[in-house]
Amino acid sequence: MAISQIAKAQPAEMADTMRSNGKIYVVVGVVTLIFVVLFTYLMLLDRRLSALEKNDKTS
Amino acid sequence: MWSVFPSRSSCFHTFGANKKNGTLKLPFALKIASIILVFFALIAGFLVDVPRLDILNETIRNLFFHVTSWFAMVFLFIASFGYSIHYLNTGNAKSDLLAKIFVQTGMVFGVAGLSTGMLWAQYTWGSYWVPDPKLNGAAVALLAYLAYVVLRNSMTDELARAKVSAVYNIFAFVMMVIFIFILPRMTSSLHPGNGGNPAFSSYDLDNSMRIVFYPATIGWILLGLWISELKYRIETLHKKDEEFSNASPIHLDGD
Numbered sequence: 626m627a628i629s630q631i632a633k634a635q636p637a638e639m640a641d642t643m644r645s646n647g648k649i650y651v652v653v654g655v656v657t658l659i660f661v662v663l664f665t666y667l668m669l670l671d672r673r674l675s676a677l678e679k680n681d682k683t684s
Numbered sequence: 685m686w687s688v689f690p691s692r693s694s695c696f697h698t699f700g701a702n703k704k705n706g707t708l709k710l711p712f713a714l715k716i717a718s719i720i721l722v723f724f725a726l727i728a729g730f731l732v733d734v735p736r737l738d739i740l741n742e743t744i745r746n747l748f749f750h751v752t753s754w755f756a757m758v759f760l761f762i763a764s765f766g767y768s769i770h771y772l773n774t775g776n777a778k779s780d781l782l783a784k785i786f787v788q789t790g791m792v793f794g795v796a797g798l799s800t801g802m803l804w805a806q807y808t809w810g811s812y813w814v815p816d817p818k819l820n821g822a823a824v825a826l827l828a829y830l831a832y833v834v835l836r837n838s839m840t841d842e843l844a845r846a847k848v849s850a851v852y853n854i855f856a857f858v859m860m861v862i863f864i865f866i867l868p869r870m871t872s873s874l875h876p877g878n879g880g881n882p883a884f885s886s887y888d889l890d891n892s893m894r895i896v897f898y899p900a901t902i903g904w905i906l907l908g909l910w911i912s913e914l915k916y917r918i919e920t921l922h923k924k925d926e927e928f929s930n931a932s933p934i935h936l937d938g939d
Contacts, residue, residue: 637740668715
């Protein structure tokens with residue numbers, strides 16, 4: 626009802642339903658989680674490399 | 685904070701050289717900034733209000749991901765270009781290594797830009813590949829950089845390889861500028877900002893999109909620098925290791 630009124634007022638179709646029922650936050654949550662894992666992995670690699678450099682210097 | 689074109693004296697200030705042990709590190713603050721900005725781009729990119737346009741619809745949000753990866757690629761190629769010039773000026777082997785790494789990381793972002801662009805084109809322009817000067821130009825530019833990698837790998841003499849690839853890198857950079865930024869502007873292109881128009885005045889970038897787009901660009905660029913830094917550190921360690929294993933038999937003979 627309200628959505629169809631918005632759709633009539635606005636010519637271009639957008640994902641208004643997904644926004645109004647909050648499902649868009651599920652998508653944002655999934656993408657955020659994936660990148661949390663990726664950045665954690667990148668940080669771990671960075672730290673491991675720092676440890677290797679430290680070893681390399683002392684040896 | 686850093687200069688894109690490294691000067692003779694401070695070539696490693698791009699990364700902030702650690703003078704104590706001679707390693708090259710991207711400041712930790714910039715890594716944190718990269719994480720924050722990329723997350724801002726991801727979250728705000730989905731949630732920010734965007735203009736309602738026909739055909740584009742919600743795909744206009746691809747601007748935060750597709751265009752930013754091209755920007756990251758161009759930035760990394762500029763850095764590589766700068767280090768190649770620096771190499772030719774000074775003969776510093778580190779600059780040659782950095783030039784190579786920036787090309788490699790830049791190409792990753794370029795492939796990301798090309799493939800995301802193809803997907804976007806399918807749903808807005810109707811085909812994965814359209815005969816658009818910007819598309820073909822981007823493909824040619826990426827091939828020019830692919831040739832850089834092939835050229836490097838084809839040479840075994842380190843000094844010759846460094847010199848020839850530095851000179852070729854300058855050529856590849858000019859090719860990229862011509863094929864991505866000049867030629868598409870001289871003819872009509874489906875991409876916004878082409879066909880004689882300067883890039884940003886004709887973008888359908890309203891203010892809410894700019895607020896996400898610019899931080900997103902900086903975030904992806906910093907991520908590119910971070911990955912390049914890791915690659916540089918790995919290759920430096922690898923080199924040291926090789927030198928060590930080459931030197932050790934002599935040492936053992938001495939015993």
